[in-house]
Amino acid sequence: MLAFVRVAEAQSFVQASNNLGLSTSAVSKAVARLEADLGVKLFHRTTRSISLTTDGVRFYEGCQQLLGELEALEAEIQGNRVAPRGRLTISVSPAFGQVCLVPILKAFTQAFPEVTLDISLDDRLVDPAEQGVDVVIRTGNLSDSANLIARQLVAYPLVVCGSPSYFEQHGYPKHPSQLQQHTCLNFRNRSTGRFYSWSFAVDSKVERCAVSGSIVFDNADAIVRSAIAGLGLSQMPAYLAAEATSNGNLVEVLNIYRPPEVPVWICYLDRRFVAPRIRAFVEFIAAQKERFIAMCTL
Numbered sequence: 001m002l003a004f005v006r007v008a009e010a011q012s013f014v015q016a017s018n019n020l021g022l023s024t025s026a027v028s029k030a031v032a033r034l035e036a037d038l039g040v041k042l043f044h045r046t047t048r049s050i051s052l053t054t055d056g057v058r059f060y061e062g063c064q065q066l067l068g069e070l071e072a073l074e075a076e077i078q079g080n081r082v083a084p085r086g087r088l089t090i091s092v093s094p095a096f097g098q099v100c101l102v103p104i105l106k107a108f109t110q111a112f113p114e115v116t117l118d119i120s121l122d123d124r125l126v127d128p129a130e131q132g133v134d135v136v137i138r139t140g141n142l143s144d145s146a147n148l149i150a151r152q153l154v155a156y157p158l159v160v161c162g163s164p165s166y167f168e169q170h171g172y173p174k175h176p177s178q179l180q181q182h183t184c185l186n187f188r189n190r191s192t193g194r195f196y197s198w199s200f201a202v203d204s205k206v207e208r209c210a211v212s213g214s215i216v217f218d219n220a221d222a223i224v225r226s227a228i229a230g231l232g233l234s235q236m237p238a239y240l241a242a243e244a245t246s247n248g249n250l251v252e253v254l255n256i257y258r259p260p261e262v263p264v265w266i267c268y269l270d271r272r273f274v275a276p277r278i279r280a281f282v283e284f285i286a287a288q289k290e291r292f293i294a295m296c297t298l
Contacts (some may be wrong), residue, residue, distance in 0.1 A: 085114035095220035155261035156296035183232035184211035
């Protein structure tokens with residue numbers, strides 16, 4: 001099973017055998033015996049490449065879970081004698097990952113040098129079970145958390161900001177309804193193609209507000225830079241605006257209409273045995289809560 005997984009990951013019997021410290025012949029025979037036992041073909045083989053069959057893809061997903069459980073069980077039996085090690089896959093939104101996660105990764109790698117981080121910065125809604133991701137950092141409400149263990153890291157406010165030069169030219173909006181008279185920078189989710197709507201707390205109710213503008217981005221950093229450049233107003237997470245507001249490049253408006261704060265969660269699959277590398281990362285990130293709060297304060 002391990003030989004099969006390594007071949008599937010490397011898409012090469014030679015590379016897999018090098019990773020396992022075995023001969024190519026031994027790995028090839030192990031996979032052949034596995035196919036014979038299962039009675040199915042796991043790989044499409046040509047002289048130049050190999051790829052998983054439909055059955056192979058399904059078996060690979062199951063093997064990943066089983067081997068993960070086995071690794072976690074071995075670590076639990078061994079107790080604290082073995083340091084966390086291995087490849088840890090993480091999915092996090094680009095904005096939160098770049099601003100809040102990246103600055104603390106050096107400390108984690110120094111504390112756990114045998115853990116290799118494989119981080120995907122993506123706005124897609126990732127299913128850890130289906131896609132083999134160890135840890136997911138999500139924002140907003142968790143509608144599909146039945147099979148997940150989720151811990152809240154922080155909750156950040158959404159703030160409307162613009163540059164001093166923009167306000168000198170166009171004035172300050174006093175109410176969300178006045179945004180129709182302003183140029184607004186819209187953000188489009190790259191995965192879904194949908195615009196993120198602006199929302200405000202008005203008369204104790206959360207209201208969505210339609211805004212207009214001639215520029216749309218699918219990158220949070222571009223939104224911030226454009227707001228600083230005076231191209232328009234933007235509603236953004238406070239952690240994106242914090243540095244620019246502290247140095248005067250951005251000014252918050254409509255702060256009395258801030259909507260409810262958005263929670264950020266760190267999630268992993270609810271399993272009987274949790275791999276030490278997953279537990280170590282989750283505990284390390286959770287211990288940074290005060291730092292995250294400081295980043296999200298405006």
